Amino acid sequence: MVFLAVEGDAESALLQLAEVKALVGRGTPVLCLASRDQVPVLSDSHWNAANDVIVRPTSFVEFCCVARMFMRRFGVHVHESDPTWDCYRFSLMSDAVEVSGERVHLRATEVDVAFELFSHAGQTLTREWLYSTVWDKYEDTQSRTLDVCISRLRRVLDLRANGWDLRAVHGMGYRLDGPAGESRGIASREAEGGLAKDASIAPTPPGPRTFFTVANK
Structure with missing residues (x-):
């Protein structure tokens, strides 16, 4: 299939x-x-x-x-179980994210960006890759759309308080790192097919x- x-x-x-x-x-x-x-x-x-x-x-x-x-x-x-990383649970069927059992309000694109970041925790996602994957277009990398989304995710998901660090990688994109032993969720291990931890992910041709x-x- x-x-x-x-x-x-x-x-x-x-x-x-x-x-x-x-x-x-x-x-x-x-x-x-x-x-x-x-x-x-x-x-x-x-x-x-x-x-x-x-x-x-x-x-x-x-x-x-x-x-x-x-x-x-x-x-x-x-497989019916929802992807979960530490205290973050993604309900893909209802376009929602729960933090420690409490549902938080995110827009559809914000859920998608968050899911990509958690799925590739420990790796740098380029701006171009995120724009092409989430928004399905190669947007001007100087656009602030992604940066506004990232800022909101930091605040709404309360990442720092839960031990997660979402930071900008100069000239490339963004990287999410989690608490020791929690950076890699079940879903990411299945999806990445062995990508190196420090690899960056860019758009495919x-x-x-x-x-x-x-x-x-």
Whole structure:
């Protein structure tokens, strides 16, 4: 099973989809995440009982909801527990974060930024990577949008009081470090695939993006 976000115009998206199908086999279910302009063309050529095409979700939380429904459709087991780091619990199905059992108010993009920071705790996330991942665009790195979001996360999540340090890395981006032994949550160990602790994470080149593969079923 593959979750694929295609880039470019409809013609380019068709080529990307064909390449992925050739790689994984025609029988492997593929959920294609596309722009509104791409959906009509891709639906005509790709949609069938084993595949689906949807408008690209606007947030990671929305993507999780769509992905779980697609997985259940094909009988793939869905892990129901919420990612947790120390006293921070992320409820991906309700776009919410709890701190020591108390729900805090965050905007959808703030939840996404926080999740990326905790998922990659101990690593530097570049400004470009965060903009392209959370806002789905390569925004001017001089924009203050990310900085305002970071400032609010520090305050609302009460990071320093709970032993977490969210700091700017000059000329690069931001890095979140936690208490000894708590920097790495279960979700991050599964998602990072062995990245070095001091690595920085930057945008990937344009092209088809496979979010993750869960099963050849």
